[in-house]
Amino acid sequence: MHGSFRETSLLHSCLAPLLCLGLLLTGIGEANSQEPPQRELVVATKEAAPFSMKAPDGTWRGISVELWHRIAEQAKLRYRFVEEPTVQGLLQGTAAGRYDASVAALTITAERERMLDFSHPFYLSGLGIAVPSASPSAWTLIVRTLTSVGFVQAILALIGLTLAVGLLIWFLERRHNEDFGGGAIKGLGTSIWWSAEAMTQASTGYLAPRTGLGRALAVLWMVASIVAIAVFTASVTSTLTAGKLQGLVTTVGDLASARVGAVQGSSTEEYLISRRISYQRFPTPHDGLTAIRNGTLDAFVYDKPLLAWIVREQFSSSAAMLDVTFDQQMYGIALPLGSGLRKPIDVVMLDTIQGEWWRQTLFTYLGER
Template sequence: MSVWQGLGLRPAASYVTALWFFLLASWAAVAQTGNPAGLDALLQREIVVGTKEAAPFAMKGPDGQWTGISIDLWRRIAAQKNIRFRFHDEDTVPALIDAAASGKVDIAVAALTVTAPREEMLDFTSAFYGTGLGIAVASGGPASLAPVMRTLTSVSFLQAVLALIGLALVVGFVVWLLERRHNEEFGGSVAKGLSSSVWWTTVAMTQRGIGHQGPRTMPGRLIAMVWMVGSIITIAVFTAAITSALTVRHLQGSVQGVTDLSKVRVGAVTGSSTEETLRKLRIGFESFPNAKDGLQAIRDGKLDAFVYDRPLLAWTISQDFRNSIQLLDVIFDQQHYAFALPSGSPLRKPVSVSLLTEVRSPWWGETLYRYLGDKGQ
């Protein structure tokens, strides 16, 4: 009796079963080795690398040559892996994402941030750069009374005014107690004497001149002297604080952080992850094809703020808007850049391994410094 008959299988069925066992074992072996057969076949031809201009990560020169942080990183990996490739550029981020998801390009190398919706469509390599969204505004801020009005109606301003009034009332009451029986100017009825005393205290505080009026008793004059000197210091401190607050408001403009975006005109790049973030924050915005057009809208007075990936904003401002646009010292909504590939691409693992090796090398630090400066942001 054969082995197959012992298992209760007919010869034909046994051949089919053996074939299935062989295919499953082969699939498992390929899966464990990262699909080398598929990778070898892919590397036999010229790889199509999709990209999109997004300085300083991907930039196309007048001669048609591509450079930038992402491009340089890919070139270095490709040289190590002996990968032959050619670039294919798209006009928008959504178009580049679609090209990678559909397999039109073998890998997308640009300024692509990793998001959940994109992860559902394609695969990402390990991240090679982390940053966040930045906010660009006009240098010096817009000429507006809004910052001044917010300062004058703020709780701290009202508290300071009430404190000064309270001090004047207390000192006026003390002066009245000391002078009401020795000074006819503060004498008479309680209402007349007390109101005269408080009025004198207020006039003395503002240093507008008190004429011949004033306390005549020694205790009253001591209180008056302390009050006049103290009120000078108090008024000076109060004036300096208000002036400083108004100056800062004027210099920084009406946008100082994320919370101010809901009150002003905001711009974002069409199809970018910035739009998703602004929608989640319930912030209205106007879309622009690129960061340069959005920053130009700020310069023309059509926008109050433009939100985009901070390093991309910093690069564009340094190149074209150095004297008219400033980048606030604010970073929110952490972003991670990576290369994108079609789902299941055999390129993902080897590229990720090489990428992680490179971003820990001295070469990477020099690259970031060359494009972004000291801080790498």
Template sequence: MLRAFLIALTGLLLALGHVATASSQESTPAPRELVIGTKQAAPFAIKGTDGVWTGISIDLWQRIAEKLNLKYRLVEEPNVEGLIEGTAAGRYDAAVAALTITGPRAEIIDFSQPFYRTGLGIAVSLSAPARWSAIVNTMMSFGFLQAVGALVGLALLVGLMIWFFERRRNEHFGGGARGIGASIWWSAEAMTQASTGVRSPITFAGRTLAILWMAVSIIAIAVFTAGVTSALTTRALQGAVNNANDLASVRVGAVAGSATIDYLTDQRIKYRGFPTPPDGLKALRAGEIDAFVYDKPLLAWFVLQDYSSSMEVLDIVFDPQNYGIALPLGSPLRKDIDVVLLDTVHSDWWKQTLFRYLGER
């Protein structure tokens, strides 16, 4: 009887174990399908005509998802603001495109480790600017006006000093306003090496100052002329925009809502906003703006695809930026994604990916 009781008890325990195991398996939910936001930002996120997504960021996410056994589906957003807001609100489990890591964005969402370091670039038209336009731009530049002001100021100062030395012994420079006017006119005449018959100083101090002024003015005029000639030649050969500092004096375009706007605003550079990069590049080609500023790799891609014969991207990078994967605040995926991402960007696969899309070795 004892043996029968033990056998029955053992069978009961085994049965209960199977039931508990089955119940546990039934209660474990299947992995949830993640919703991943993206937007077209070639060459980082490219949507083909068949609806299939490719690109640097998309390929990177696919590799991460494979490593972590994540199921997901891509949802397209028309603009960056939609990606940021959707991720912050939890509509997206992650956002993958060409998203710049910034302070304001990091306040409402989390970012993965950076996977691409770049900066802003400038696209300009290859059409040579009109000569009159180059001359006007040079004449209105701060440096030119500053140089003219310095020359005029020196001429006025020397004229006043000549009047002070000559006013009592030289009747031509004597008197009040008439004498001051004659002195300033003589100073301008000496500076330009022109001769209009104006009498010269006769006092020792006046003649000494005149000799010094003639020598100094020759040098000043030569330097001024060389500077203007060099500026006009540079603008004629290279165009009105050669670096980021030139943006303050030309018509600038940028994508509304992009990180580029933060830079232009901080630098007090006036700009015209466009919905997309192609819209801005069309305006550049039409002559409505003089320069278009955007993330350099994206800008280079657009120009290479559609505008290689009419515009170029300057060989400069400014305002360094980092691209990352956006996640909701406190996302449990962040650490796992960072681990795989860091391993990936130091692999040969990543080097081959960058070379395939950007030609970078």
């Protein structure tokens, strides 16, 4: 028994150093996996002014590009840029490991987080709306107003009130007034006709209720119809005036009744689909703004800073930005899952975006303080 005890002790004494060595190597391996690679990194980007823009000599500049330059300098990273034509190409290439990072105007979404890692957000914005800078024609406003959902609802409400009052008048007068008698069809037809005349103040006085209740209802209906017509007329007039002065789309709520455009494959589509807003798809923001200039679109929805830049640089005479921001979005640097770059990038980024250099960069490109 003493021999067995000695063998067990000897075995433990041999295994202990091996176990410690294994744990040490594992810790070193884990630590090294978190270190950024020392090789030259492949960083993908695409044209997305003002975040990433390619100069004629092939160099890149922009908000995201300058931020990456600063991060790489602080973290001592070697890298080279490669161009990818589409956002989908950036995301798929980074997820597959062909690119060590993607730097452009990439919004952080739940769907993208499933296939990628993202750095800490470096810019918070949202969607914006570009509209024609010129006021629509009077006839365009009239046609849009007459065919709008609100106008149709108002007309149906007035018709419904007219039918209801006509039915009540017939019920009260049919046995006491030959003008509203003579069978249900004839009596109801006459009552409804009288109700419509009373509402529009076009009655000739030929038809009139004779019972006390009928006359009380007639007086009440005449007064109520004057108010209803006045409110209806004022509403239509204010709509036409506002549309002439401000345009067809002034708020996010106006998108539901307007001709809306969006870039296909962008996060804007998710927002419009979730709100059940009909829209046309365009390959690029430039194509959508061209449609606004040609008068075939009432509003174009896209990432606000990108859209504002394109409007200012290329479409300032034909389009304008609404002073609204909605559906908040966060921009970040895309990385492969488990990338060791994430930690050093976040440390430098958080320090950078809180300083004066970052505020000056935003002011240079966006005019933001």
